[in-house]
Amino acid sequence: MSGIPVLSLLVFAPWAGALLLVLLPNLGQRACRALTLVFSLSTLGLGLAAAGSFDRADTGYQFVETHRWIASLNVNYHLGLDGLSLILVLLTGLLAPAGLLASQRGDRDPGHFGMLFLLLQGAALGVFLALDFFHWFIFWELSLLPAYFLIKCWGGPGAARAAFQFVIYTMGGSAFLLLGFVAIFAATGTLDFVQLAHLGASGELGARLSALGGFWPEAVFLGVFLGFAVKVPLYPFHTWLPAAYAEAPTGVSMFLTGILSKMGVYGFLRILWPLFPGQLHAAALPLLWLALGGVVLGAFAAMKQTDLKRMVAYSSVNHLGYCLLALFAVSAATGRLGSPGASDAAALSGTLLQIFNHGISAAALFFCVGILEERSGGRRGLGDFGGVRTVAPVFAGLCGLAMFSSLGLPGLNGFVGEFLIFRGVWGLVPWAAAIACLGLLATALFLMTFWQRVFHGPRAGAAAGPFADIRGLDLAVLIPLAALMIVLGVLPQILTGLFNPLITSWAGHLPLP
């Protein structure tokens, strides 16, 4: 594979598709959809190819591409792939075509939809692969606009407001992020994540920032933190999320929850933690409480929802909370005497697994709610259905699988990630793990409520009339996701093998605060 710029291809293939759709405005609807799908699948193909020739023992960046870009700002075109980026690329490759397939029917204007969707996909890939702030920030910001229009133009009745809120919140966060990097650049003269991570590990970054005044390292940390916290979102910055996810069209909700929210988690792992290990350690206690807030309150909020889509949206707040809980626990315990490395490794592996697993199960759940909505003519209340299992057994089975995966039933993929996170956090910060159990309980409660009210009981509501079981395209979306839930539940090493050496190296070189 040497010589072929795989990573550039990964990023730009979807954008090439988007450009093609712009240049061919008179293409028929079917051709538009096919073209979009093909370019969207490029990520899966290239991602698998990269995974095939990925050196699993190497913990550094692979397939690196570096070119001088803007000399006067010391900016390089810098792409690189490690285990963390690889699983995110694979997840994107999986969920983007799934989201598109979910939007195959009933959507107006597939040309524009496909163009925006591919733009979004390319931007997300750029975020996961770019290693220079300037380069990375282009993708980070450009992901907003397509998401904005996808929600606004194809979303539900409240979509305009939800989309506006989503963009303003995220932009507000990004402004602080940008500000933080202005300071970092002024202090160090570089925007390269790899170099900055070295400076961060040695404490040099903090020292240079504090040259201006003692509180600047903390202020800059806070700015960068805000940018990511809004994106994930971390409690209490999550208020934009339920509306945006609920109003977006099904395929876009799948992508938003599966990929876009991971951009924030990725930022925490790739940028905030390596650059500011000391500051993160110092702030870990309040941050643990915020993560717990997401885990517990997110789950309880989901329990109170009567709108199924909002319920699934809140469950995302809960699930992403686990990822951050693990990271904060690792950071909180760093440097403690006799800190058990095994717990760190478990928590971090759990985080990466959870990133992937939550993507699959949340996307599948959004898709199932989308099907319910479509079959019932737009209704998606908890009380609008009953006895769906009897009329649509296949659908009920697959949806149930996604739910059980989401609540972490052993044998399915969700369990492995959450188990590892809990295993790690118990060893590091036991009380936090104890409190987080409340979230597990509440998750089980609301998902079981969903299951019983919609699928069991006598046929009622929208399921009282004719209600077709799923087939064709819908199966093409759900079957691969369901298969992965089972396979990854039984054989998680398929994934962990890709990033285990990386985790070992992270856990072995935890930056001392």
Place this chain on the structure above:
Amino acid sequence: MSLLPWCIYLSLAGAILSLVSGRHSAAAARWIALATAAGAWGLTLAAATRFVPGPGMQTLVDLPWIPTMGVRYHLAADGISLTLLVLTGLVATSGVLFSWNIGERTGEFFALFLALVAGVYGVFLSDDALLLFVFYEVAIVPKYFLIAIWGSTRREYAAMKLALYSFAGSALVLAGLLWVYAAGGAHSFGFAEMARAAALLPRGDQIAVFALVFFGFATLAGIFPLHTWAPTGHVAAPTAASMLLAGVVMKLGAYGCLRVALPLSPVGFAFWQTPIAWLALVGIVYAGLVALTRQDLKFVVGYSSVSHMGFVLLGIAAANPRAVSGAVLQMFSHGVVAGLLFAVVGRMVYDRTHTRMLADLRTLPLNRLLPFAAAVFVIAGMASMGLPGFSGFPAELSILVGAWTVSPAWVAVAAVGVVVAAAFTLRAIRLGFFGTSEGQCPAVPPPHGGPTPHMDPITLPEKAGALLLVGATVVIGLNPDLLLDWINPALQSPLFQSVLKGGAP
């Protein structure tokens, strides 16, 4: 390079030609104007290809003009002037394209337009303070007539206000220059000689002289609180004039601040640095907040110009090479983006809908009626918000990084301005173009019931002009080194080094 002065002469000749030919045929006047503007732009680009960046101005013409006072007709260029010359050519050319539909006194319109352009070229090429001042004055007169005759909302008021502010500003400049010349015993109006003479003045006088010259120029750059002419003038002006006013003429003020005022008296600057920065910051935030409340879309764009020019002034006030190079890049970027925004609002939308009120526009499905205009406005809006990938981003990044080394507090306030800019731009996009699109995608047929208002399709000249400007902002956004490689060496000249602190960026 040596052909650069011909930008001025060509534009003047084109002005006369289109005036004459316009009496017989409007079409001829249009084509002559386009050929002239494009020709002058071509000259700047040709010069750019042979340009060897270096410190100091490279002399093009140097003739004695008023020997008794030591005034010389001295034209010269460095990387900064070249950047702005290319910008002027670009905006002038697209401005002609966006004025293709001017039917009333076409020849006179283009004559005045080109005369204004000639004056602007002259300012950017002058290497003599008095000559610069003369070109600066030359540019004011056509502005007045362009607005007063072809303008819209309250045009007489706006034209008068703009002319008065401009003349008042230039009066301050002239007073300052003459003070230095007389009291300092200068032998010429060359920039270096003026700086030498100013250095002989007592500190108090230097502070006063600097204030006269700087704030005189800054008036035209739209510094708070002397900015009020700008939104009114931009709104009233016909589209091409708005583009030129916001895109280029405001840069004359900033250019004057940078080229004339800054090196004139480092002592004076040191005194005024902090007040200037805070005025710039207040301008950034205040104008942004005002833009957030305006109902007239053109006012939104007008105030956004004031806000963006605040960044230029902030960069100049920070006075280190990185911030100043960012400021020059921001001049270019804002010239392109403001031109684009005014073109969409004034030409593409207003000439078809005859309203610019957001309350009216939001009832029109403009995203479906004028998809091209909507797409261009979204792109221009993204560039205006300073999103990465567009020219505003490297410019604002350089300014903020440079300003950070002077005072982090400035950057914190400027960041508020960035968020406000995102808010007012999104508001304009949302209400102006997608007001009716809830749950509708861009190209569905209009909902039944009620005829859709008819809109003439976007014409070819409009598309060409828009693509030129969009191309420029993306190319510079992705490769700002194209311009920074010209700008940075220019800042190493002894004159700039006397006032700029910090080494090469």
